[in-house]
Amino acid sequence: MSAYRILRRFGSATSRPYVPNRPRSRAVTAGPAALTTAATLAAQPATAASQAAVVCPTGYLCLQPSASSARVVLVEQGDSRSFSGGLQVSQVSNQTGVAYCVSGTPYGYTLGARKTETRTHTVLSVKPAGVCAA
Numbered sequence: 001m002s003a004y005r006i007l008r009r010f011g012s013a014t015s016r017p018y019v020p021n022r023p024r025s026r027a028v029t030a031g032p033a034a035l036t037t038a039a040t041l042a043a044q045p046a047t048a049a050s051q052a053a054v055v056c057p058t059g060y061l062c063l064q065p066s067a068s069s070a071r072v073v074l075v076e077q078g079d080s081r082s083f084s085g086g087l088q089v090s091q092v093s094n095q096t097g098v099a100y101c102v103s104g105t106p107y108g109y110t111l112g113a114r115k116t117e118t119r120t121h122t123v124l125s126v127k128p129a130g131v132c133a134a
Helices: 003-010 032-043
Strands: 060-065 073-076 081-094 100-105 109-111 115-128
Touching (some): 060 115, 081 100, 109 115
Antiparallel strands (some): 060 073, 100 109
């Protein structure tokens, strides 16, 4: 979206609110801060979105694969999942009401309810916590 459209749609601190039926011949007034923000947003690389935190829906354990083009793996609360050969992840987010055992290399761990673990590792399996293997 161009800086003009951003300003036209959202306005700035010095401009009047956007009104769809306003005649197009009126000039949009924008302060330097608004123009700088719009230029910064337009200049950010697409990779920034891939590095953002996983947005995990409530009731799911979410595994963000390390490959930026890969889709987030969702595991519904109470379910278990195994990954043949392992799944290389950069983040695991538990948005369930129960803790999960995460078995992987180089380590395994228990991920508490509503917790997120951000570190690159290989996950072999996930299961609701009861007794996690050491």
